[in-house]
Every structure is written in C-alpha cells, then in structure tokens.
Amino acid sequence: MEYLELNATSDSFVAAVDDMWVLNATYLVFYTQAGFCMLEAGVVRAKNAKSIIIKSIIDTAIGSLIFWAIGFAISFGANGNFFMGLSQFFLIGYTNLTFFAYQWAFSATSITIVSGSLAERVHINSCLIYTVVMSAIIYPFAAHWVWAQSGWLRKIGTNGIIDFSGGIVVHMVGGAVGLVGTYIVGPRIGRFDSESGKPKPLPGHSITLSTLGAFIIWYGSYGFNTGSTLGISGGRIEVASRSAVTMTITATASCATTLLAIKVYSGKYDVAKSVNGLLGGLVASSASCSMIEPWGAFVIGCVAAFVYLGSSHLLLKKRIDDPLDNGPIHYSCGVWGALAVGLFATEKDVNKILILRNPTHTYGLFTGGGIEQLGVQLLGVAVVTLWCVVTATILFYLMRKFNVLRIDPTRELMGIDMDAGGPAYPNFQNI
C-alpha cells in the first residue's frame, strides 16, 4: 500500500495497459470456476451436492498446481518443437507472468468441465487422478498444437488452425474427455428404465443454483472471449468489442432458439435446457467470435441450439448418461464453433487477427474465402478429438480396471456425500 513511486515512460505504459486488460480478463476466467461449481451443484441431486463441490475444488486447486508445475511448460515453454514445449517447468526463468496467469485460468476451465460429466457416480478419489493427467498431459499438448507458435496445427495451410479463445483447446478437450469418461463409467442407476431402456428424468436439486452458475459463466465469458486479444493497443480493442458483441448475439440466439424449439416440440418452457442452450452458444462463439459479423454470430447461435439439442437427444438414444449435458454443450458446440471459423470468418477480420503473416485470402467459405480454412479447421477438430479420445480411453479404462472409478451401487443410491462427511443440507429433509 502506497509503496510504489511513479516512474513511467510511455512505451511501458502501453504495455502496462495491455497487461491490465489481460489480468482483468484472467480474474473473470477464474471466476467462471464459481459458475461451473454452482451449475454442477444445482444439476445433481441433493445427496451428491457436497461431493460435486469437492470435486470442483480439487479440480481447481490441484489442476492449477499441476499446470503451473508441468502443463504450462509443455504448452508454452521456450525451445518448443512442433510437438511440445520443453523447458521452464515450475515457471523457472519465465517472466511474462500475465500471459501465464491467463493461460492458467483457461486450463482450469477445461478441467472443470470433466467433473460435470462424471457427476453422481464416481469416487471422489478418481478426480485426483484424472485432474493430474488432464492438466499435465491431455490439455497441455492440445494447447501447444493449436496455440503455440511452433505447434504443428498452427503451421498447416495458409493460416494454420484458428481458435481464437479456446473453442477447441478448452471446450472441445474438456467435453471430449468428459464424454469418454461418462461412456466408460456407464449411466447413473435409474437413469434408463431397466426394461424399456427409456430415459427417466433425474432432476437436479436446485435450478436456482444452476441458473446462478450459468449467469456467472456468462459474465466470466466476457473475460474468456475478449481477453484473448491479449491487450488493447494496436487496434486490438476493436477486436475485443467485436468479440463481446458477437459472443452476446451467439449466446442469446442459441438460448432463444433452444427455448422456442422446446416450446414448439413439447409445449413446456424448460429452464434447464434453455440455460444449457445459452452455454452452448457461449461455447460455439469462442473459436470464432473475433472474426465474424453480427449476422454470422446470429446464424452460429441458431445452429448451435440445434447442435446442442440434437447431440443431447442422440446421447440419450445411445443410452449414454451425461448428467450436465457437458458433451453436447462443450464438445458438440465446440466442434461447431471451430468449423464456424471456416464458414463465417471475414477477410478483414482474419487479417486483423493474423497480423503476423502476409495478408491472407483464405477465410470463411460463406464469406467467399474458399474451402481451405474449413478443411484446416476440420483437420484440427479431428486431430484434437482423436488425441482426447485415445488418451481419455486409456486413462478411464485403467481407472476402471483398478477399480478406482465407479462407486458401488449402495453408496450411489445413498449419495456420495456420505464420503464427504454427511449431507449438504443437514437442516432440511430430503424427499
């Protein structure tokens, strides 16, 4: 407090303002942890509320420590080759702490997504294991390939893969790992009728909590999507305001479309699904938000709603039980958002983003930039999906093999909170 003296030159001042922008965005992204925690807590049943919270805390705390120690060096360490970064473990010798903090918050988000998919039926212990693997291996490699300047997906084609703020790296990775996990764990007891196989609803214990969570995530997403400009000087603030506008339009369009589609289809207004539609829209916008026109954002949002609803329906048909619909939201909408870059990106904006290279003439298919970028995005999506599916399958298969994954059925019926020192709401009666 009152320790520092002013000693500014105008050069460092611009850099300071840029860092300020990124730091503020970082705080917002860390705050989405609160949003995810509340969302997950609201969607599970009261008997599992405490355990999902503890998982969410473990994710954040341990995931952050591992990413600091190992993950960041693999993603962005100096002397990286096409495959991985190789130095600066434990941040030793690394100076750009602002950038680190921002990336750190991103990795925490990706890891948190997984715990939602595994809700209500896995050991709390298991979360320690997958958090470590996810933040030390699965996420960092994907981040290196897609984001680091030396990453191999970054060097393909004219522009390389474009993922402005984590549609592929954060959402797709988190969603895919979760989806594999939920498939290997199997559905919750009582989710599908044992005879007919029809899904039966297992409603969450507090829709208010999950709505609160969604609103916090929405708020945090402004940091998530607009902070990726990594500064505001040199025209980047326009990129940030474009991102804020397009992200809002995509999210609200997706929310409204979901709502109306369900109303038309079933005659009810469904809060939980509308909230998910909103989140799906946010996810779909993250890869592309800085490079599209508002009309493109609107189309992306409307389509995202059907992508979400369709994949959610498909999962139920295949009897895969994803309690929070994290697969449909983060994986499917993440894929759609990544492809949308190849469909809707405009020439002007792509050139603004990719300021490093010569003016490019490869951009969105629908905006007249040819099919190449779409191909590159498709390739990237396929590669990242494959990477996640392979590593996650090995991980969860081994965990199942050593019996540290699924909780036994009596425990599951009683609620996992018994392992976490009693029920979450001791003053109220569960029914």
Added chain:
Amino acid sequence: MEYLELNATSDSFVAAVDDMWVLNATYLVFYTQAGFCMLEAGVVRAKNAKSIIIKSIIDTAIGSLIFWAIGFAISFGANGNFFMGLSQFFLIGYTNLTFFAYQWAFSATSITIVSGSLAERVHINSCLIYTVVMSAIIYPFAAHWVWAQSGWLRKIGTNGIIDFSGGIVVHMVGGAVGLVGTYIVGPRIGRFDSESGKPKPLPGHSITLSTLGAFIIWYGSYGFNTGSTLGISGGRIEVASRSAVTMTITATASCATTLLAIKVYSGKYDVAKSVNGLLGGLVASSASCSMIEPWGAFVIGCVAAFVYLGSSHLLLKKRIDDPLDNGPIHYSCGVWGALAVGLFATEKDVNKILILRNPTHTYGLFTGGGIEQLGVQLLGVAVVTLWCVVTATILFYLMRKFNVLRIDPTRELMGIDMDAGGPAYPNFQNI
C-alpha cells in the same frame, strides 16, 4: 461515450489509467462482501441464516459510514503524527477519492470478519456497537501505524514493516477482534458436550452457499491483492501480475494441502475445511504476494494449511467456539503471512516495492536477506495483536457487562431469525 471531445494530455492518461485500475480493484474488494455474506450464511444453521445476513449487511453499511466520517482521517488524514492522522474528517479537503474508495473497501472487509466469529449467539443490535468501535478506532489506528507514511511501525528498521495488501491490517485485525469476541461470548449451546467437553458438530445449513461465498472471495481477492499496487504505470503492472500468480499458487496449495491432510488423517473429504484452507491461503498471501517467487508462494501455501488446521484444533481443545474458524483463518494465517515476508521476500522485488528509499539489502531470511526484516515483522505482529486484544477485550467486556452481547438461551435455541421477522425459508420444513 458520445458526449466528449477527446482532448487529454499524456500525463493525465497515466493518472487516469492508474485510477481506473484501483477503482476496478475497489469494486472487486466490495464484492468480497457478498462472498463473506454467503460464506457466513451457509455455515450457520438455517434458523440463523437471516440474522447473519442482516448483520453482514449492516456491518458493511454502517462500517462504511463511520470509516468515511472518522476512520479514514485517523488512518490517512493529513498532518498525521507517528500515532494517528489528525485531519480531513468526513473527507473534507481530501481529494484523492480513488485511494479513499480503495481503503474504504479494505476497512469493510476487516469489519465483516468479526461478525462471522460472533455468529449464532449474539443480539443483532450488538453488531451496531462493535461495528462503530471497530471502524472508528481499532482498525484505523492499526492501518495508520502499518500503512501511513508517518506511522511508527513503518519507520522501524531499515525497511519498516511491510504489509503489501492487508495481511496484518485487514485480516489479523479482523481475526483477532473476532477471536476475543468469541472467547468472551462463549460457545454456542450444544457445541461442547456438557459432560465430556468434547466438541460436537453443528453443521451449517448449506454447503453450496458457503462454497459460492468462498469462490466470490477468491475472485474478489484479485482486487484485494493486486489492486494494492495503486496503479499500473511505472512497472507496477508487473508487480500486479506477480501478485496474481503467487496469490493463486498460495491459495490453491493451501487448499490442496488441507484437503489431502484431512483425507489422510480422517479418511474423509471435508468440503467445509477445504474451503477454509483456500481462504487461509488467500489470507497468508496478502502481506507477501508481491515480493515472493512462485516456489515461495507454494511453500507459504502448504504451511498455511497446517497453520490453519493446527490453530483450529487448538481452539477446539481450549473449548473456544469459532463458528466460521475465522480466528484460525484470518488471524493465524494472517500472522503466518506477515512473517512470510521476512522469510521469503526477494531482494529484487522488495526493491521494486520500496522504490521510495535507497536500495535495501534487508529482505527475506531464506532468500539471503538476513534476519532483520523477520524481526520487524514479528514486532509488528506483536504490536498489532496487543492493540487488538486490549481494545477488543475492553469493548466486549463492557458489552457483556451491560448485557447487550449474548442472546438469551431460549432465543438461541429457537434461532435469532425470530427477531428478524420469521424464518429464512418459510416454504421449507426445518428438521
């Protein structure tokens, strides 16, 4: 927006941006009020939820008014001597409103901590009294001694006491006053077995609420700890980024250590205690966050977990009932954080912070800076503790004497919410 012609000179930008940074941080610090409120509400039983919220809101409102009228003048008023500031009551003649707003938010945090320690067994009225005393006397003097340029602890030794963002002034003061209060009020009915004296759990009514509160406090702490640079120009943004990174590492390390220690010790995952571990880490980082390396932050966090667990255990042994563990979290971890400055501060960073003076060669013991700073920190901790204990003892002793402190036993069993217009959840059945 559309109103203004642009005509600014480059000096004024720098000042404006610095102010903007501090203002944003101020808002975040005020937001921690919401966090503390939710944390406290979740940890008490349902029958006392409403009253703790009222106390928390009244604290904030009345504390703010008193600090504006009296407290700030004592802390930072012009013409101060070594002991106290003497002018600019009611802000008359004071122009640096940004600095005031920031200090204001800090004082509100310190006061709120006390209400948690006194939860579930004192009159709502009593909070009016201790809020006034705390914000007019106890907090301002401590702030003057430690933070104001003329304060006497600031002038001791080579560097003076170093408390970068309130580990001593905010957390230790709040925690110590609360601890004295909870000792004088005595334990809640039913907390200790009347025969054996063993503690019995009185679990809070909503772990989701208290987790939400902790996450909000975490988010707000980014304002709390990084805003203390009071600006971003002149290299201060690097200090801020460093603070953000080290604070996150300390908090997550403390959270993870608490979680694992309890798991090893009792075989259970304990959400409430892990959340407290997180908060303990945040507290431990506030004095030192700008002057340590990430590895130092990690060590501080791991130790903070044991400091928290140890003091919490000690309190129970001495049959002192601190419902929110505010004493262990804010006082003990605050003390540890203050000492950590004398242990882990690095030469480079201390010189960056203390830019006002000549290069100093006194810094952390473990980083090779000799033992002097540790001695100064120890002295400061002792002085502030003594000040808080003496004033708080007088205060609470007088309140008990005039019978405005503890509620009568029937009321306590029924719940204080009866005084606040009925139960907090009229649609639900309490058990």
Added chain:
Amino acid sequence: QQDDNVWYDSSNIPSYATAKRINQILDYNWVLRSSYLVIFMQAGFSFLEAGMVRGKNTKNILFKNLITTALGAIFFFGLGYSFAFDQGKNYSNSFVACCSFFTLREEDYYSWVSKWAFSSIACTIINGSVSERTKMIAYLILNSIVPSIVYPLVAHWVWNQTGWLYQLGVIDYGGAMVVHILGGSIGLVGTIILGPRLGKFDLETGRPLVLAEHNIVLSSIGGMILWFTFYGLHPMLFGIDINKGVIASRGAISTTLSGSISMVTSVIVTLITSKKYDLKIVINGLLSGFVAASSCAGFIEPFYSIIIGVGSAIVYLSFSKMLLRYQVDDPCQSASVHLANGIWGSICASLFSNRDLVDSVYQNRTNYLSVIQGGFKLLFIQLIGIGATIIWCVILKRYQLLRIDSDVELTGMDIRHHGGAIGPYHRPS
C-alpha cells in the same frame, strides 16, 4: 524462442500510440468492462426476484429473466439500437433516429454492448413487478416491444446528443430515467392492470396479507451481487480520462454512501415501527439508495449523498405503503425501489449537482445551476424529463396483459409450465 504470443506480434503492430488514440482505447476498455458488470446485474436481479417470489414460481421468474436477456439482445440488435443511436447518414431528429436496422458500424460495437446491458436491466425490473401471475406469451410480447421501441426512444431523448431531453439539459448519470423510471413505471402499470395475486389482499377487509418470499437468502445473494454491479452501471456512460476518472471515483463513493445510508435509515424506521429487523426491507432499502444515486452520483459532493440516501429510504418505505393501501400488489417492490427512487434521484440531481462537474462531461449544451447553487431551471427540466418518460411508458403499456388461470396460479407455474418444482427434495410446507 518464446511461445507465448498467441495471436499478435507486438513488433508488427503499427504504433499509433498517440494521445487521442490511447484515450479512445481506454474509453473502450472502461465501457466494455463496466458493461460486463452490468450484464452480471442480470444474475443479481434474477436472484433477488427468485428469492422474493413463492417457491412454486421460482423457475418461472428465473426463466423469464433469462429469456428477457436473450430476446432483448436480439431485438435491441435488430431494431432498438438504430432507433436510439443511429449514427449513420440516415434519418435522425430530436425524437427518433432511423433506420439502419440489423447493422452496426464497427465503431459502435462497444457502445452497443453497453446500451444493450442497460436495456436488459430495464426489462428485468419489469419482470419483478408482474411476477407470479402473468402469462408467458404476454412476457414474450412485452420483452420484444420494450427493447425494440420503448427503451430506445427514451434512450435517444436522454442520451443522444440530438435527443430533445438532452438538448433541454436533462442530467442522467447512470440510467435513473432511462432504466429505473422506465422499468419501474412500466412495471407499475402492468401490476395495476394485472391486479393483485390471489390471496394477497383479504377479500373482505382489503388488508394486505403476507405471501412470504420463499428464500430470502437467495434474495440477499442477489442484493449483494447488485451492490457490486452498480459500480459498473454508474460510471459507465462517460468513459474515462483524468477528469472523468475523478467523476467515476466520486460516483463510486456517493453510490456507496447513498446505499448505506438508505439501508440504515430503512432499518431504523422499520425497527421503530415494527420492532423487527426485516431482511427484505434491508435489501430493498439498500437498492433504493443505489437507484436514487444513479441520477447524479458523480456530480455531487459526497456529503449530499447522505440527504439522498435518507430521502430514498423514506420514499421507498412510504411508496410501498401507499401501494398496499391502494391494493396494488408489487411482489418484489420494484416500483417502490426503481420508479419512486428514480424520480427522487432525478429531482436530487437538480438540487445538488455541481455545475462544473456536469459541464466537464456533458458537451455541446448549456447546463444550468442546481438549486443549491441558486438555480431552479434545472429542476423544471428534470421534472419534464421524468414526466415525459413516465407518460411515454404509460401510453405504451395500455395493451391488455394476459393473466394466467387462477388454478395455475394456485398450483404454481413451475409445475404447470416448467415440468416440475424447483427442487424435488425441498418439500413445500
């Protein structure tokens, strides 16, 4: 080689770090960041309102606030922004601008975000007033019309330099007229047309009965979130530079003081009259102070915010009492908080504003002395502004709102329209 520059290479960024340019960047930054806070207000209002309705309608109100925000964005993007702030070569007079629908100029993007955030707050305030008894279709219509035409016109009048109220000299620091009076008066008219909830007033004596809010803890989360987010609402409109930075700090302090004083006053008054600490009044008293401060917080000496705060508590308490006497049922007390205190705040703006401070942010127009500085013209102008806003809202609100069936109202809308109550484990008592 360092791999940490995801998109940009700063050495290639053209350096146009001229003074003007930096100032513009900072303005953008300030406005965007504040807008995010204002959008987060949606969460605050949702929980405030969700906690204050009965358990059986919780899902309904959450749903409405969610859809309000979503539909509002789409309609404000398509129609509303153009009516309010069309800056192109198109038609624009003192009453309305027109007609570049569905298109935004790139330099308007950040401004769109902030203005949309304001509009969504106005809509959400309405939801609180008409909660627990309105048909969903009526909501959808309402929430399409307000952001496409009702809010934009008032915003045009008060905030746009060509607007007639702007040119008259109306002061609105943080949306007192455009957001609070607008939302509050539409809500009040709505709630009058709808009539009270079943069972709110005794059929014989006409006395108000208690329809207890189901989860006041939730409301207080909402209230605390709103406290935080009001710091985004208030200093946003004017952007930032050294003068405006001071005004923003001044605004933050006056806002805090006004809210605190208002809350303390409401608590004391309630303690005297009913001997209880009532949490609902604590929360709404706090918000009343913030609302009242929204007209002028940055333009006054912090001292005057005490008067504003004390006044707003009294305005809030007496207005809500008056509504009950006339058997108007306002479940979340939105009209008392937002309409009454929006008016009170706007009047205070003409009483206490410092002319120099006002002049330093409002350009190209004449400002008048406030009452404490010896001028009365501003008072009349503010009154005209208040009147115009209210009249506009009332005129537009005269279409029939559709009320839900009484049996649905008794069972609760969550079960009938949303596929079940909020939490199956909570047993309503």
